[in-house]
Amino acid sequence: MHNFSAVYYARIVNLYIFGTMDKDKSIDHQLRATWQAVAKMYNEQAANYGSTMAMAFVLLTIDNQNGTPSTSLGPLMGMEPTSLSRILKSMEDKGAISREKNPDDGRSVIIKLTDYGLEMREFSKNHVYQFNNVVRDYVTEKELESFFKVTSTINKLIADKDIYKSVNQDK
Secondary structure (H helix, E strand, O other): OOOHHHHHHHHHHHHHHOOOOOHHHOHHHHHHHHHHHHHHHHHHHHHOOOOOHHHHHHHHHOOOOOOEEHHHHHHHHOOOHHHHHHHHHHHHHHOOEEEEEOOOOOOOEEEEEOHHHHHHHHHHHHHHHHHHHHHHHHOOHHHHHHHHHHHHHHHHHHHOOOOOHHHHHOO
8 A cells, every 4th residue: 555645745746747737827836935035034033032833832922921832833833743852841941931840740741931932922922913014015905805714725625634625535
């Protein structure tokens, strides 16, 4: 039995290479290229503060009043536990977060923002606001509504496993 995803990916790559699919008209290419540009921009800004985009995302995800159970962070962020553990360790070493025993469940910990973490959270939040505000200066409300509708539809199709439904049923 072959690995469908590897075969499918190879076909897509061949379509790009041999020109039968225009990458500028490929939805997945545009999503990936745009996200990579956004991630690079955020990482460049975060580097000015000795941080990364992933760390900023953690700062913005942690409840700034009560903290967040460590077991909830991964699912909230769509991140694998191993990657999250490395980021949390680095953030703890930098003094942005602290870990406290969860009073409701002694087996887990609550991740809390330190004063420095709260300060870095504000920097992160301001950069996100700035990005959104500048984009909104160049894009109409109607265009944004269309963008959100398209991305919502893509996410629903993926969540409902409707993209490869007929292919997966043939297995």
